[in-house]
Amino acid sequence: MTLRPATGDDLAAIMTLERASFPTDAWSEAMMREELASPHGWYVVDDEAGRLVGYAGLRAVKDAKDADVQTITIAEASRGRGRGRAMLRALLAEAVSRGVADVFLEVRADNPVAQALYVSEGFLEIGRKPRYYQPDDVDAVVMKLDLRGWSASAGSATRTGGSATGMDGGVCS
Ligand SMILES: CC(C)(COP(=O)(O)OP(=O)(O)OC[C@H]1O[C@@H](n2cnc3c(N)ncnc32)[C@H](O)[C@@H]1OP(=O)(O)O)[C@@H](O)C(=O)NCCC(=O)NCCS
Numbered sequence: 001m002t003l004r005p006a007t008g009d010d011l012a013a014i015m016t017l018e019r020a021s022f023p024t025d026a027w028s029e030a031m032m033r034e035e036l037a038s039p040h041g042w043y044v045v046d047d048e049a050g051r052l053v054g055y056a057g058l059r060a061v062k063d064a065k066d067a068d069v070q071t072i073t074i075a076e077a078s079r080g081r082g083r084g085r086a087m088l089r090a091l092l093a094e095a096v097s098r099g100v101a102d103v104f105l106e107v108r109a110d111n112p113v114a115q116a117l118y119v120s121e122g123f124l125e126i127g128r129k130p131r132y133y134q135p136d137d138v139d140a141v142v143m144k145l146d147l148r149g150w151s152a153s154a155g156s157a158t159r160t161g162g163s164a165t166g167m168d169g170g171v172c173s
Contacts, residue, residue: 002047003044003047006043017052035057040062044094054087067098067147072091072114092150108133109128
């Protein structure tokens with residue numbers, strides 16, 4: 001697994017994975033292009049021998065104390081091997097380096113796998129947005145991570161079990 005920052009050249013491969021991962025509510029190519037180009041964003045890709053098998057994005061506005069996990073996905077064939085956690089930790093480490101205090105995200109209520117990942121990194125549920133994901137009519141679970149606590153616990157080799165975004169209708173936020 002090789003994690004590296006995403007570039008504009010990754011857009012096509014990211015969109016292929018986006019549509020496969022989120023068949024009912026994939027972002028448009030235009031939205032994703034904007035995300036990749038935004039000075040407030042930071043996207044990482046998991047590159048396996050030149051093949052993009054995952055990507056994840058953070059939105060952290062300069063000098064803001066809050067940040068958002070915008071999205072995260074791993075290609076179906078590559079799931080369950082720690083890659084998702086590695087990308088999430090890369091986003092959180094970037095947020096630490098930007099001086100962020102709290103990280104927020106939204107996740108579908110019918111996505112127990114992603115919720116388990118977030119909870120195992122220390123995210124707590126702080127609310128719900130009823131019927132947030134359309135057209136599927138699924139609630140969003142809003143989660144928050146105290147990044148200082150996450151960072152203090154080493155971000156972490158010892159951990160076990162491991163929107164203000166303007167992107168409504170998106171995946172995680
Ligand atoms: C969510 C996702 C990114 C996790 O990536 P992954 O590489 O499969 O996950 P990892 O192997 O790093 O596992 C991390 C944790 O996720 C949870 N998890 C992973 N696969 C799971 C499964 N099949 N069942 C239950 N929990 C699971 C576990 O808590 C796991 O920790 P553990 O291995 O210590 O038990 C991946 O499943 C995915 O791309 N899903 C589709 C897109 C999506 O739903 N994105 C989230 C949008 S908010």
